[in-house]
Amino acid sequence: MNTEILLKSERCKGCGICVSFCPKKVLGLDTLGHCSVINEQACIACGQCELRCPDYAIFVDKKVGA
Amino acid sequence: MKERTYEKYFRQNRLPHIWCPGCGNGIAMKAIVQAVEMRGLPRDKTIIVSGIGCSSRASGYMDFDTLHTAHGRAIPFATGIKLANPELNVIVITGDGDCTAIGGNHFIHGARRNIDLTVVLFNNTIYGMTGGQASPMTPLHKKATTAPYGSVDRPFDACNLAQAAGASYVARSTAFHVQHMTDMIAEGISCRGFAFIETVVQCPTAYGRKNKMPDPAEMMKWMRDNAVMKTAWDRMPEEKKADKFPIGVFHRHQAVEYTEAYSEVITLAQEGGK
Ligand SMILES: Cc1ncc(C[n+]2csc(CCOP(=O)(O)OP(=O)(O)O)c2C)c(N)n1
Ligand code: SF4
Ligand code: SF4
Ligand code: SF4
Ligand SMILES: [Mg+2]
Numbered sequence: 001m002n003t004e005i006l007l008k009s010e011r012c013k014g015c016g017i018c019v020s021f022c023p024k025k026v027l028g029l030d031t032l033g034h035c036s037v038i039n040e041q042a043c044i045a046c047g048q049c050e051l052r053c054p055d056y057a058i059f060v061d062k063k064v065g066a
Numbered sequence: 067m068k069e070r071t072y073e074k075y076f077r078q079n080r081l082p083h084i085w086c087p088g089c090g091n092g093i094a095m096k097a098i099v100q101a102v103e104m105r106g107l108p109r110d111k112t113i114i115v116s117g118i119g120c121s122s123r124a125s126g127y128m129d130f131d132t133l134h135t136a137h138g139r140a141i142p143f144a145t146g147i148k149l150a151n152p153e154l155n156v157i158v159i160t161g162d163g164d165c166t167a168i169g170g171n172h173f174i175h176g177a178r179r180n181i182d183l184t185v186v187l188f189n190n191t192i193y194g195m196t197g198g199q200a201s202p203m204t205p206l207h208k209k210a211t212t213a214p215y216g217s218v219d220r221p222f223d224a225c226n227l228a229q230a231a232g233a234s235y236v237a238r239s240t241a242f243h244v245q246h247m248t249d250m251i252a253e254g255i256s257c258r259g260f261a262f263i264e265t266v267v268q269c270p271t272a273y274g275r276k277n278k279m280p281d282p283a284e285m286m287k288w289m290r291d292n293a294v295m296k297t298a299w300d301r302m303p304e305e306k307k308a309d310k311f312p313i314g315v316f317h318r319h320q321a322v323e324y325t326e327a328y329s330e331v332i333t334l335a336q337e338g339g340k
Contacts, residue, residue, distance in 0.1 A: 006067050011081055015088030015270075020283030051244055052286065054092030055082055061067050 003045040004061050009034050011057035018049035018058055027058075075099035075109075077129045084123055088282025090241035090267030094188050095124045097244055097265070098157065101251035112155045115144040117169060119161035120195045120269070121188035138169030141176040144183050152325035155255065158185040162203035163193045166222050170202070173224075177231035177260045181324035184254045184261045187224055190269035198272035209276040224264050229317040234259025236317040240266040242289035243313060253315065259323050266293070266311075 005026075014033035024042040027035055027049060035058060037043075045062045076099070085091050102112060114130050116122035118137035125132040135143045144156045165173050165187050176183060192210060193199040200210035200217045203224060207216040229236045235257035239247035247265055254261030268274065268285035279285050294302065296314030 004067060013082065013087035015282050017088055017283045017286065020281075021286075052093070052242075054085070054089055054241075054282075056070075056073070056076075056092070056096065057082075059067060059070065 002063050003040070003043040004063050005037050005040060005043060006059040006061075007035060007037070008057045008059075011055045013055055013057075015054065017052050017054065021048045021052050023048065072096065072099045072103055075102065075129055077127055080127050083127050085120060086269075086271045088268065088270045088285075089120070089194075090190065090265075090269070090282070090286075091121055091124060091188055093241040093244055094121075094186065094247065094265045094267050095127065095159075097247040098124075098159070098186060098251055099128065100248045101255055102157070104248070104252045105255045107155050107255065111153065112157065113144075113147055114157050114159060115140050115147065116159040117161065117164035118195070119164045119193070121161040121190070121267075122159060122164060124159045124188075138164055138167070138172060140164065141169060141172040141183065141185065145176060145179075145181055148181055148183060148325055149328060152182070152329075156183050157255070158183055160185065160187050161194070161201075162187060162189045162191060162224070163199075163201040166202045166224055166227070174227065174231040177228050177233040177262065179324040180232055180234055180259045180321050182258050182260070184251070184257075185263070186251060186254075187262070187264045188267050189224070189264050190267050190273055191221075192269055192273040194269045194272045198276060208273075210273075211276075225262070225316050228260070228262035232260070232321065233262045233317065234320055234323075235261040235315070237262070237315045238264040238266070238311075238313045240286075240289040240293050240313060241268060242286045243293065246313070250315065257318075257320075259321060266313075 012034045019027045026043045028038040030036040049058045114125045114128050114132040116125040117140035125134045140158045144158045148156045199212040202222045204217045237250040239250045254263045270282040274280045292310045293313045299312035
C-alpha cells in the first residue's frame, strides 16, 4: 500500500460525496452512516475524496518513500 | 501525513460545522481560506463579515476577526470597517437571499462605489436557513416552498448585476470546480476595488429534495456537466446554452477605489474645507 488515508470520523456526516467521486471504490459508508475505508489497496491517492469533502473529514497522502 | 496548513484558519473547537450532510457551504468556506493563504493575507489584517443565512454561519468557523451581522447588511458593515481602516482586507460572505433580496440595494451600491471588498456569494438558489423559500436567484420553474408549482419569477444573474453596477472584478465558479473557485476568489482578493465572486453551491436539503436532486454528489455532477468555462461559452451556439451557465472571470476593470476617493474628502476637510 502506497497511500495513507486519514479519517476524522467525528467530522464526517456520511454525505457520500467521497464514496460517489472515488474512482476506485475504496470508500463506503458503515452501518452508522460514516465514511469507511473498504478497499485501501485500490487507492491511487488521486485526492478526489479530500478535495470534495465538505466537512474536511478525509485526508489522503502518498506514503513517504513510496 | 502532511500538515494541511489551511486548517489553522478554522476555529477547531467549532468543527464539525452545523451545515447539513453534503451542503456545499463547507467547500466554499475552504476555498476562501485557501485563497487567503495563497495571497498570504496576515490574519490580524483580515476581517470576515457575513449576513444571515446558512452561508453566513461561515464566519463563526473562521479564525479571524469576524462579524456575523444582520440579514442583508454584511456589505454596509464591511463598508464601515474598510472606511475606518483601509489597510484591512475585508471579505464578505453572503447568500443569494442575503445579497440580492433584502441586501440587494447594499449590493449594487457597494459595487457602484467600488469599495475594496471581496464579496463571496454562496449561491444555493434558495433560502436555505428558513426552509426553502424562493430567492431572487431561484431558477425559472424550480420548486420552493413559496413556489410549489415552480417559480415563474425571472431570476437575477448576480454577476451581470455586479458588473452593471460598477464592480471592478466579477467571476463565478462552482463547488465542483473547487480549485478554480479558489483561484477566482484569490484573484478577487488581489483586486483593488469591489470584487464579486458567485460560488454555486449545493443545498441538498432545502433545494435538492424539492427539485428531484436530493443527493449532494449528484448536484455536484450536475455542476460538472452544466458549467461551461467562459471561453467555451462565448463560442457556444445559443441553442446549446439552455440549462447551461458560464463560469470564470466575466469582468475586470480597475476604476477609482472608494476609500482612495474618500481620502481626498478627508484631506480637504482637514485643510479646513478650502
Ligand atoms: C430582517 C430579517 N428578515 C428575515 C429574516 C429571516 N431569514 C433568515 S435567513 C433568510 C434567508 C436566507 O437565504 P440566503 O441568504 O440565500 O442564505 P442561505 O440560508 O440559503 O445560505 C431569511 C429570510 C431575518 N433573519 N432577518
Ligand atoms: S465526503 Fe466527507 S463528510 Fe461526506 S461521507 Fe465522505 S468523509 Fe464523510
Ligand atoms: S484518494 Fe482517490 S482513490 Fe483514494 S480513496 Fe480518495 S478518491 Fe478514492
Ligand atoms: S439547509 Fe441547505 S444551505 Fe442550509 S445547511 Fe442545509 S444543505 Fe446547507
Ligand atoms: Mg441561499
